[in-house]
Amino acid sequence: MQTELAPEFKNTPEGREAEAILRKCVHCGFCTATCPTYQLLGDELDGPRGRIYLIKQVLEGKPATQSTQLHLDRCLTCRNCESTCPSGVQYGHLVDIGRKIVEDKVPRPPMDNALRWTLKEGLTSSFFAPAMKLGQSVRGLLPAKLKAKVPESRPAGAWPSRTHARKMLMLAGCVQPAMAPNINSATARVLDAAGIQVVIAPSAGCCGAIRFHLNDHDGGKAQMRANIDAWWPQVEKGEVEAIVMNASGCGVTVREYGHMLKDDPAYAEKAARISALTRDLSELLPDIAPTLKPRVKASAGLVAYHPPCTLQHGQKLRGGVEKHLRALGFDVQVAQNESHLCCGSAGTYSVLQPELSYKLRDRKLGHLNQLQPSAIVSANIGCITHLQSGSEVPVRHWVELLDEALAPAA
Structure with missing residues (x-):
């Protein structure tokens, strides 16, 4: 052109x-x-x-x-x-x-600006967790639209206490620990069972995607630099072999730190290194599945898998989750119709464009429910929360399914 x-x-x-x-x-x-x-x-x-x-x-x-x-x-x-x-x-x-x-x-109307400011400041704030906890405590009293954004409270379960020679950093995320804390602890338990220790840098925060995609590029890049600073000491010393992501929306962003900071002389090289080390959790399955298989007691029932756009289109990772879960004994199916299409979550999109977002959600759930699943699994907190808001069937992260199927070690 x-x-x-x-x-x-x-x-x-x-x-x-x-x-x-x-x-x-x-x-x-x-x-x-x-x-x-x-x-x-x-x-x-x-x-x-x-x-x-x-x-x-x-x-x-x-x-x-x-x-x-x-x-x-x-x-x-x-x-x-x-x-x-x-x-x-x-x-x-x-x-x-x-x-x-x-x-x-193009100036936006004041109410539009106020909503966007609330999203980029609120979702990445330390006040988000207590606000979510409060919302969950009165969830039954909330109006339907707000209730859809507040998932039911679920316990995180125990964090593994063992240490291993193999270590990987993990980004806890900004909203995931408050909305679905079991995803991070389930990830740590599954990797612990495979002989890998999960390490979280306390000062690492939001990946930067929320601000960046709300057109606050400077704010988003500042969060990216802060994460690089938090991870760099262990990366530089070679203490970790990868940075594992269990939210594909965060994963696609961190994988592009090298691109986004390529013109920053102080961070370009470091950002490229961080991007190169980043792995979606599903990319570890070929390595850890053989170790886990003797301990997996896959539960009965068909499971429908929704591949997030940030995984299949953003990171170009397709087929891995369902392939390896099947190899571990799970009955995992993907809807044949429109599995490539977005569920409508897309970060803050469900708040800013609710009409289109919910049409896409219901369209996606229609295809998934045709499989008559006992559960729906995905790989991104946004998709999971959005789909659950319209689904009678439980929607979870696939790693939670795997975690529950692990028999205790002998």
Whole structure:
């Protein structure tokens, strides 16, 4: 796609990156066939090709409008389009650039700004955990819309006390410890059973995705640098072999620290190292499954697996979870219809675009429930919480399923 950048963008890092991405796009339209919002709305501007054209216009100096902003806001950043693009267009990076430019040019209504500020400050705050605990204590009294955002309280279970020669860092996350604390402890127990010790750096916090995708790029990058600083002493000394992620939304972000901080002379090299060390929990299954198999007593019942977009499209990891859980004895099935489509969670999207989000959730649950599962499992806290808000069937992280199936060591 031929592009002529406006002078204000011509010699900026963002402008050069956007131009390189735009020039790869051949406008073929393959992306529209797998775009969730295009499927729902049928509007060219609510598909990747249309949004690419809108971003191109702004970069070439045409005025950004509230309509431009709306169509970019409606994008889930699910990156399904990247999986189907024959030209390798890095749409996710382009839409991040385009949204930030439009954000700086188009003022939002005060209530919209207030909501976005609350999300980026509240979800990453130390006050989130006590607020969630309070919400869970009065959950039965909450209005339906708020109740959907407050999962039932569940115990975390014991953290393993053994030490191992093999050690891996793990990001606890910002919302996961409060909303579903058992995911982290189940991860630690499963890896402990495989002879791997999970280490959490206390000063590591939010991965940076929430702020970054709400167009606070500086705030998001500050959180990325803080995490690198928290992990670096153990990484530099070679004390850990990987940084394991059990939330695929965090994982795809940390895997891109090297890209996001490539122009930061103080952090570029460190960020690239952190990205190279990052592994989704599912990537460890080929290594640990043989060790775990003698201890796994898989429970009866069919389990439906929902692969998060951040795993299958963002990190390009497909098929691993279901393959290895089946090898361990679980009856895991994936919905044959639209398994590639987003469930509608997409970070803060379910709050900012609730109508579209819940339509996608119900569409996804319709396909999953056709399998008549005893449980639904996924690999990202956002997907799990969002799907559970509309499901009578329990929705959990797959590692919790594996943890419960482990018989005590002899």
